[in-house]
Amino acid sequence: MLHTPRVLTTDLGRDPKSALIFNFVRLGIRDKLYGLRQCIGFGRPDRAVLDHLGVPDSAIATKATEWAASIQPDFVQYHGLRSFAFGVALAEYHDVRFDREMLYIAAILHDISLASSAHDGPGSFEVEAAGCAHRWLAEQGYDQEKADVIHEAMALHSAVCHTGPRDPEGLLLHLGAGVDVVGMQVMNIHRDVRAKILRDYPRTGFVKDFGQLVVDQAYHKPQCHIAGLVDVGFKKALASNPLDRPA
Template identity: 30%
Template sequence: MLKTIANIRIPDSKLAVGAAELLREHGDTLLWNHSHRVYLFGAIQGQNNGLKFDLELLYISALFHDLGLTKQYSSPDKRFEVDGANAARSYLQQNGVPDESIRLVWDAIALHTTIGVAQYKESEVALIYSGVGYDVMGENYDSISEEVREQVVIAYPRDNFKNKILPAFLEGFKHKPETTFGNIKADVCELLLPGFKKTNFCDCVLHSPWKD
């Protein structure tokens, strides 16, 4: 593993290496490369904007942020983001990490697809959100130079990521599509899951058991 990419250090503490080993064991190459790009793009944006943040916590958050999609960590009834956050919390608790740091990591993972909220929280939370947005949707694409982007992608290749990530998302929650109600992953189910119909919030209100 390279130590520094695009002037961003890859944490190599025991805690960070242990988290990376879990992703290696239970994830795949797609998630490995994506998670590292999320870390790097988040850290680069944080650095460019003069934010103070904990590199190790950011890295661990990135490594766990999609582990809820894997068979090892996927629950039958929770959002995959919460599964990943719970897995990270358990790992950090087992390693004696302070509660406040654990809360930051949990929030960073659980909120990484929550538009309009995550970007206003602590730096680690906001940077995981922006790192994901940058790698998945190209949000604020020109805020990082082509030269820096290339350094990241050479180290952690995209390899047709656009066309692979949506099926990978679906694979992680197709057994519980109801957990996508009210969040952007319902769009994945609508595109790729035959017979899926989004739950409509207005219907929930108008057809509630209340008589008024």
């Protein structure tokens, strides 16, 4: 059967402020409900996922790691690795079946255009990074259908107002990066799992340096997607992440 290429996201503009505020309030209420359920003994995360956090060892995953490391600083590289690990942990919590290699490639590459001006362009960095990764995967001879899934996961990873369906890998990148950036669903990851991820991939300099990259992106592209998030307090939310509080 011939593969029919999906229509890929090529533009990700700035969401209205009211929509962003509504969605962040909604997500905040959801997280409080998760916390309340766990306080009374329901839905507590399992530490067994500790055994499932390793990155894929396939040739393409290794190449993606090396390529990413060559174009982005360590604090962004570690963000990608943490996003993958948190995504794996939340897949276990929510019982989501996914492709580890595809999630890993999307996670390690999702911020390459934010971190490297040479790989950025006029659009929102999420879409620019997705396009770069898609072209790179084609050069590696990677499966086109899988490359399309990775593209969409990357392009929409920060889109909190997105209401359409997501592939499992897209959902898990969105959730995993959300944990690492603003602490979204952090209570659904066992404290021992969080501790191991933070030991393996420290957040040294992340809040300050990553926050500055985002603010710079918003300043230079005021109509880009991340500019809307900056306008509703992205930097404050980043600095308030529970991951950075003493255990």
